[in-house]
Amino acid sequence: MSSTPYLPLYLWIDGQKLAGGDRAHSEVINPLNGQVLARMPHATADDLQDALSSTARGFKTWRTVPAWQRAAVIERAVAWLRERRQQLESLLTLEVGKPNAEARMEVDLTLDSMTWCAEEAKRIYGRTLEPRLPHGRAVVSHEPIGPVAAFAPWNVPALLTGRKIAAALAAGCSMVIKPSEETPATCLLIAEAFAAAGLPAGVLNVVLGDPDFISRTLLASKIIRKVSFTGPEPVGRQLAKLAAENITPITMELGGHAPVIVCDDADIEAAVAASVSNKFFNAGASCIAPTRFYVQDAVYAQFVSAFVQGAKAIKLGDGFDPETTMGPLANARRLAAMERLISDAVTRGATLETGGYRIDREGYFWAPTVLTNVPEEAEIMNQEPFGPVATISRFEKLEDAIDQANRLPFGLGAYAFTRSLARANLLADRIESGMVGINTYYFGMPEGPFGGVKQSGYGSENGIEGISAYLLTKFVHMV
Template sequence: MAISEPVGPVAAFSPWNFPVAQLVRKIAAALAAGCSIIAKAPEETPSCAIELVRCFEEAGLPAGALNLVFGVPAGISEHLIASSIIRKVSFTGSVAVVRHLAALAGRHLKRNTMELGGHAPYVVCDDVDVGAVAKLACALKFRNAGQICASPTRFLVQESVFECFTEVFAATASEIVVGKGMANGTQMGPLANGRRLGAIDSLVRDAVDKGARLLAGGRRVGNEGFFYAPTVLAEVPLAARVMSEEPFGPLAVINRYAELDDMIGEANRLALGLGSFVFTTSVSRAARLTDEIEAGMVSINHFGLAAPETPFGGIKDSGHGSEGGCEGLQAYLVTKFVSQA
């Protein structure tokens, strides 16, 4: 018979953009599988992690089952991953950081789950309700100020509906109220820090310099904080950095395509493959794009990613393994085969 057993103590590294949800995915799966866990939470959002762990403590979780640590990321990761106690590594973050962590895990033969960045295509075919799809696209793009790994970034719109989609999308983006999260009427908050503010502005300036059309935003909001206006660029050339670099902020790129083959080529051009979105009323088109778009997740005609009961993960440079669903639980288990005469 085959028996599933806990893999053992886990070292988990979580990011700042969803400081509770990202961390609780790792904690819940580890504990459910019977593993203890040491969580390295982000320095940018310490209070969320502390209060989350306090909830487990107050609920009666045995001491030592869940542990929280802060500090210099490089020092902590090198110490934990190299430790003979740790049996699995779970990381959510950037491709650049994971190359180092994956190398450490490989050196010490540690199992690992890596959920990294994306540059999600949002495909719009000419058989949809363009206005409705454009408004949904806008809501998805600027949620959490675009600081989401599976956020749609490259909007690939069929030529015959390109102008209509672009007009509705840009107008909707321009109406978004940017401000402090606790203020009445705020619809989009700030970026995480000054580095993100500068990074987004640099991508916008580069794209415009290379010939992109700026349809909305493209500027900082106010003189305090890290607020940046929801920004829409259209007809962006491939030479622009934003076509290859994940913006991770309130920046949308809208380009047109004529044939599905051209669009699929662009959707798969990058080494990233986390989330993707397809909008069409054609069953055959949906089936073809499901098969041919290279991504760990394909959401058709709605936003269907990141539900607790479904797997969340990417392929190629967007990582390997899944969080969420039964697949996420399996990542914390090992299989033992037992044969008895």
């Protein structure tokens, strides 16, 4: 166990820490052992109105700050977090249960993304058009869209809060952010970094509590000019409906059900090693986690055998133990989901190659699971499992595998393994997904856009597209 204490929890509104009073509270649970980490205060209606008023004032201040000064604030926040990275890593392990090695990776990605946003603030360019009238000036410029309401999930709470905050601030926007009820301290530590970096009060507000109440209140306000959401599709649908009432633009990343096509000319040893580590990374709780493996006949048996052995070699345990390679699931809901999905698949005729059960110990531990011969009508082939379970199917013709990969209404991450350039190009062109990895699972670079198609959402985070999401385009014509 870590010696790092958990943070006291509070609302961060207009530069003030608010807790106690007559606010309702709920418990934050350590998934390793089920113990209570802290009691989290819930924002009241008055708290949310204060946050909205604060973010409106903060926007008026922040939008006038030159880009190079905005970048300097973000860079100071990153430096502050670097000095406390061990604390941030420990919070991630305490709240989510992930091994500390994975927490270090997430912190690295978070700081890289924030740093990139700081640099990109200096490169928000407009353009000048040739005038149609004598002595005219025609200018296209970009300006911040306004106060943002942001909502982040529990699975990678540092990255998904850090990059939302940094991108919005880089563009000149203010933000009210609501982290998951299960991972509030991670977001609060990032907010403290910005306060220490000199961010004016009100530019960043953090509210905690009931997600439905908070989202309805924030999105009903005309103060909010932009929404950023990462989370499950049903919640995204509801937020999109709420945002439509005020015609508020929204960026949504709604998860996926990532297919992996393994061709018979692939480097199977390398494909298996990468697939096992990425499938069970974060206990499978990743929106781009590979889940539906389609393997060509000639290499199917080899791939399955090696993948199962890799799954069996995973060591479950305390995330602070350096030998642990997979921690517990983050909450009891994921245990129930694993039980339901795997039971349904086996009932429908799937073969359970390994795992498929809850580990008999305290905490939310589930054995790494591999299923083969899973019928397409099984729930797990149609619903994102968001847990440590992989399905492996076989195919003969590449066209059939592409059809299966594209069968679902999701398209966030997708992958393929082949040593043929012609096949690689075909797969990159034909797979319907916002991101496609050929012989790699890596989408972590902050300069690359991160987003999906179809029911995986719309808009992107990261890349120049991620900054543009917080900007308006203005055309000025002068004569």
